[in-house]
Amino acid sequence: MLQYSTTQEDSHLTVTFDGDFDIEATELIQDTIKPMLSDYSIVTINLSKVPFVDSSGMGLLIDLVRSMESSATVVRIAEVREEVFEVFELLQLPEILGEGTFV
């Protein structure tokens, strides 16, 4: 089950996820994470502890980034593991979300 922790510095929030980013994460992302992020101008999503993202998780991630961008929040996805980034590249996630989203 996906867990998360946060660190805050002024209006910059970093959310570090821990566990698989899959369909089981739907409620956590939609009901808890999404509403929480709207208060910040910069959000970093740290995926260093996420070993696996399936297609459902990918959809959640894209939806999360797009909804934050529509509310003018700057979003960065950081420390993606190599094996996860390979899947992101297969799906061309950097092209979809913008190359600058990944740091």
Added chain:
Amino acid sequence: MYRREFSQANQSVITDNKTLEREINLAKVIQSKLLNGEKPKLDKDDISGVSIPARLIGGDYFDFYPLPNGRLRVVIGDVMGKGIPAAMLMILTRGAFRTAAESTQGPGETLTAMNNALYKDLRSLSSFVTVFCADWEPSTGAFYYSNAGHSLPIVVRKTSELIEIPKIKGVMLGGLPDQVYKEEKITLQEGDFIFLYTDGIIEARNREGDMYKEGRLIKVLKENVSKTAVEIETVVIDSVTHFTEGVAQRDDITMVSMKVGKDKTDISSFNSPLV
């Protein structure tokens, strides 16, 4: 009085549940019939496809569409998510494929037309579909292909040698508007086996949480390349089942397999399907 009202309410919930169960079962039948329709009969080549949903119904999709020019258009796709929502989008994807297949020249154009047709709906639903589309030309052995974010197929020679096919990338359907999908081509030889699949196979997990992974799949295909397409699919399913040690299937599993016959072949006994 209270007891009678409670009993009536309880009866109503039971009836609602039965209705829901009946409708889900009907949806399962519809999806199963759409997925497991008539397969094209090739004179020399051996072709098959199977889909096993993780839940009652699933979001994976495969299809065949014989073209007037003698080619056979093949598609395999994976709708984001699982269960009923994914199944609904799978039906949408099927309609887009069949409409596009009829009016487009090659697999790249088909994916472009599918993305154009589906993009707005998928974007508004925050959903995506990965699709691999190919044209098999039996008369020349040419296999033209294009990709929208899907895994590339595995190709094994009859000598069990693994063939590295040219990589091709493309944005998954619903990812970005106005996409142009490139095509690649390989030439297949007699005895070659080509295997298209969705990630439910390689991401299947055992009790320790380990994944089946592509390496195991390639090993199974190489060891069984002399078998028929249907037999190989059965072996793959058995191998995944054995690996997962009874752990519940988490994702839909779908595969399309084709073995090239000895001589040039014609597609017969199959009319272009109606959309």
